[in-house]
Amino acid sequence: MNDSQKLIIAKKILLGFDGLGRAEIVEGQAIFVKNNKINEIGPTSVLRQKYKEIPEIGGENLFAMPGLVNAHHHLGVTPFQLGAQDHPLELWFAERLKMRNVPPTLDTLYSAFEMISSGVTTVQHLQSRAPGNLASVLDQSNKIIAAYKKIGMRASYSFALRDQNRMIYDSDENCLALLPPKHRPALKKYFESFSLSISEQLEIFNILTEQHAKNNLIEIQLAPSNLHWLSDKALETISKVAIDTGAKIHMHLLETPYQAEYARRRTGQSALKYIDKFGLLGPQLTIGHGVWMTEDDVDLLAERGGCLCHNCSSNLRLKSGKADLSSFLSKNIPIALGIDEAGINDDRDMLQEMRLAYTLHRRPGHSSLNPSAAEILRMATEHGAASTPFSGKIGRLEKGLFADILLLDLHSLAFPYQDFDIPLLDIIVRRAKRKSVDMVIIDGNVVFNKGKFTRVDEDTLLEEISKVLSRAKTPEEVELRELSEIIMPAVKNFYSGWY
């Protein structure tokens, strides 16, 4: 008997979606997993006979589907938990200075618990704002990556690239000039803590790519952070690296109306059209947010074959807007779903994020179009996968793909009653909660089973986080909290008249 082989039993299996977006669901079939891949899917009776010696997991009450992909994620313990209240994005950058520091290993595991327990098997981790020199940023990156490996989660990691405008949509010098002279040194010190040049930041991409090349769970991709954060020179350099390496790119763009206005002032055109000039737009690119893309922008993204990552709860919490999903859907643009920093319940519940996207885009009018349950599930699986370097290797259940499988308990989902004349996918998107997550398999390994993580003790880790954060604020944390209060009025004032 080989522990790395298993036969997964389920009542029904969602294999994925066909070219027209229709769900492919089979019944009475089982999944044979060998090592980290799906080796065969076929009639349960046939596979039971064929793989007699292989242990069976799962059960007749379960619904098997591809693991979910959270395609846009930054942090573990949420900014709100750490002292930063929700504000419109531009003000939130200043508010976030109040956030306390959490050691990267604990921080990463914290949100990994939340994601995996809601069915997420792959995360697109975008690390922003790591201060320090190259060695210390690399050390932090590797601690985050090691935490994902430890819990057994698949992660596409990127270090967000930026070389300017660290606090407002204007230069750091102009930002300093907004403050009374006595407060400038504190902000200057903060700016100076981010000292890496674009070439050093790209060196991090190169080093990590090499270090993790042999690990199935980890991929490294490029994340030019946003137009305002990057000079033309940086956009040019990043585009060259993307072309040379064929790396996937995830870029925040047009998240708020202020970003649309920034693009107009800097370039005289839309941010998307502008980055297209640098050769960044293409099938390798996913736009994070894209709330303020115009119809012309949507056409251009479709023409270039790019993806959108819809960050529904974040768009609402930071007052960014809604994004018109129907315009992207009508152009067949692949849409991934990302929880971003924190969902509606200030946690990383992917099932709830799917439900939010499913519900928010139901526009008035008897014949108005809205995303179907199948479209939402495709966003959270196949299209999320397509926005990462794991594209084509995950996101569906079929022979040869990595065995990333979510098993939902249909009994718990339906208890005390659910009429199954309603299509199953509608029931899953509308009603599946964490308690219905029976098992999560990643890379062929059971990492979560009936409420328990198999590789890391959740209770111990949570105690440790509680202990670390119960200590008094450090002098540095206090200093940055004060700085946040000092700069907030100036930041607010800077944007007056922009929208």
Ligand SMILES: [Zn+2]
């Ligand atoms: Zn983001």
